[in-house]
Amino acid sequence: MPSYDATDALDDLFGDEEGYSSGGGAAVVTRTEAILDGPAPASSIDAVLRLADGLPSLDDVQAVDDHDTSELTETELEQKEQTEAVISTALAAGDAAVWVIAQGLERAAKGRWWRRTHTSLGNYVEAKIGRSAVYGRQLRKNAPLALETAHKTGTVPKPSQVKVTSKTEEQYGREAAVTLYEVVRDVSSELGAHPTADSLMAVHKSLPRQLPEEPEQQREVIVQATRRTLGVGTEAPAFESDSNKSASIEAPSFESESNGDAPGENLRGDEEEPTEASETASDAEDDIEDAEIVPEHLVTLKDALKTLNAVNRAVTKDVFAQAAASPDDAAEYEKVRQAIIAKTTAIRNKALHAPRS
Structure with a gap:
């Protein structure tokens, strides 16, 4: 392909x-x-x-029968x-x-x-x-x-959507307008939907008269307003306050969608068992030794990678399935599942928006 x-x-x-x-x-x-x-x-x-x-x-x-729901x-x-x-x-x-x-x-x-x-x-x-x-x-x-929205978020907005975010730009500035689009896109993805001019306008109208000047605080206000407006619970926030960068969903590639996920957001890693090849690669990464010349911050990242590899091997699809099978623990299971999504999203956001070497 x-x-x-x-x-x-x-x-x-x-x-x-x-x-x-x-x-x-x-x-x-x-x-x-x-x-x-x-x-x-x-x-x-x-x-x-x-x-x-x-x-x-x-x-x-x-071809399948019209009444086939298998x-x-x-x-x-x-x-x-x-x-x-x-x-x-x-x-x-x-x-x-x-x-x-x-x-x-x-x-x-x-x-x-x-x-x-x-x-x-x-x-x-x-x-x-x-x-x-x-x-x-x-x-x-x-x-x-x-164009700036496309370059910064990896998603190309439609004219009707930019017509709305241009109002945000007029009132709060371009950075806020780009952030609004990005956040509405990502929160909509949580709901299995895509951003529309209507949803963007609803969030725009829900913003306070003034936004904080500091970009991270500004993003946090927009995130909270978006989640309230679109009806997404905030018990387990999808965006960490110390890494308020939306997951960058790039314009789709041939390998980027899976079972109706938002364009470019490949969530297959959360659903599939690790393959033999991926486990081998993970084991190899776990065996990386920290040379004396490696900077302290890079050692921290390598240690984090080792931990993530261990978690990835432990948290399989079967673990989720068995945890979800107990009706008595349904509420607790969903809370934990959302928290896992929130934490992994926060780490992914930091990596995506980190400087490239």
């Missing part, structure tokens, strides 16, 4: 913003006109259509995961393309490239993208926030 690096794909789509500041050089014109001309470059269309190569063969998909077989689960990943990747590519178009329109507006062929920029926009001038203006206005 072909792989698809969504982060690289986003970088390719959005490009290096500094590269667009060359003052209307030939490369900028060529690239922008290619975008504005729509699907002319056959290679671009082929790249998207090739996503279909990652789908299971239709002939291999077993559990999915292992093969069906694999086909479902494979198919949903392709769907999510294609959707992400489409969302990203909208903001690439917005960047192109901004350059066309600045250079007045329409001046010899159209009576106004609005007419030019309608002719090039088949949408109204108002829609084009809105895309251009919201593109900077959308």
